[in-house]
Amino acid sequence: MSAYRRILLKLSGEALMGDDAYGINRATIVRMVREVAEVTQLGCEVAVVIGGGNIFRGVAGGSVGMDRATADYMGMLATVMNSLALSDAMRQEGLTARVMSAIGIEQVVEPYVRPKALQYLEEGKVVIFAAGTGNPFFTTDTAAALRGAEIGAEVVLKATKVDGVYSADPQKDPSAQRYVRISFDEAISRNLAVMDATAFALCRDQKLPIKVFSIFKSGALRRAVQGEDEGTLVHV
Numbered sequence: 001m002s003a004y005r006r007i008l009l010k011l012s013g014e015a016l017m018g019d020d021a022y023g024i025n026r027a028t029i030v031r032m033v034r035e036v037a038e039v040t041q042l043g044c045e046v047a048v049v050i051g052g053g054n055i056f057r058g059v060a061g062g063s064v065g066m067d068r069a070t071a072d073y074m075g076m077l078a079t080v081m082n083s084l085a086l087s088d089a090m091r092q093e094g095l096t097a098r099v100m101s102a103i104g105i106e107q108v109v110e111p112y113v114r115p116k117a118l119q120y121l122e123e124g125k126v127v128i129f130a131a132g133t134g135n136p137f138f139t140t141d142t143a144a145a146l147r148g149a150e151i152g153a154e155v156v157l158k159a160t161k162v163d164g165v166y167s168a169d170p171q172k173d174p175s176a177q178r179y180v181r182i183s184f185d186e187a188i189s190r191n192l193a194v195m196d197a198t199a200f201a202l203c204r205d206q207k208l209p210i211k212v213f214s215i216f217k218s219g220a221l222r223r224a225v226q227g228e229d230e231g232t233l234v235h236v
Helices: 013-017 026-040 053-063 068-092 114-122 140-150 184-189 197-205 220-225
Strands: 006-011 045-050 097-101 126-130 155-160 181-183 210-214 232-235
Touching: 006 013, 006 026, 006 140, 013 026, 013 053, 013 068, 026 045, 026 068, 026 220, 045 068, 045 114, 045 140, 053 068, 068 097, 068 126, 097 114, 114 126, 140 155, 140 197, 155 220, 181 184, 184 197, 184 232, 210 220
Parallel strands: 006 045, 006 155, 045 126, 097 126, 155 210, 181 232
Antiparallel strands: 210 232
């Protein structure tokens, strides 16, 4: 049984690389999609925001010295590519997904329209939000916070490489402790990097909790959705 009716899942583009240097690792994306399918079977409505770092990393060298807005638009297009790959992998696993883009490329994916996104979610479809917010200078973390607030998600699930928020870097400090729950104010006072500042402030202002968990841990998404002790819950 899901503890949440509707969630916004934030995936980094890097999560799709698996052990590869860049790009999309087929086995990794299939495993992630199966975890999402498991969650939908619990009756939870799922929306996804995905980054583009796995693709943009391959051209990052050429972006040195590039205008920031131009580089950000390239990153948005990378998220569209990831969203298409994710959607197709979902189709092959028997899920129905819809990709909605914040920038207009109607020949490829449909534009983001909030009422349509809500309709898809209510119909049990997975909605993948591509192209971030559609604006340069804003990260896909901010897009996740924004879309999560717009669709009335009950939590933003931020999938990362580590299984929660720690008191220190667990790779450098073996005595670092994982927080099970922490308030937004505590996270700020302890200078814990949960999300970028804009995304974090938006979630705090909208009273939208964030759960940070490891996407590389088998079954972690299901346990997070079921409200079990998985990752760290950042709350008001």
